[in-house]
Amino acid sequence: MVKEIERYGLPIVHMATITTISQSVGANRIVPTVAIPHPVGNPSLPxxxxxxxxxxxxxxxxxxxxxxxxxxxxFE
Structure with missing residues (x-):
């Protein structure tokens, strides 16, 4: 789906914990995240x-x- 949206000229960032999957589906911009249950956060932090x-x-x-x-x- 990421690739299809970009074909219409809309840039997409795929934020994912397993970046190899992002690469395999053809995402152009990949931002690695924290963990599968909490991709953009860490509830154990203050x-x-x-x-x-x-x-x-x-x-x-x-x-x-x-x-x-x-x-x-x-993007690291």
């Missing part, structure tokens, strides 16, 4: 630290959206 982690992941995804890519690219 509230402020978790919010900081979430902000960093979302910021990374927004930066990836603004980056021109021609092949699958993982």
């Amino acid at each position: 509230h402020e630290e978790e919010m900081d982690l979430r902000r960093k992941l979302v910021k990374k995804a927004l930066d990836a959206l603004q980056t021109e890519v021609s092949e699958p690219t993982q």
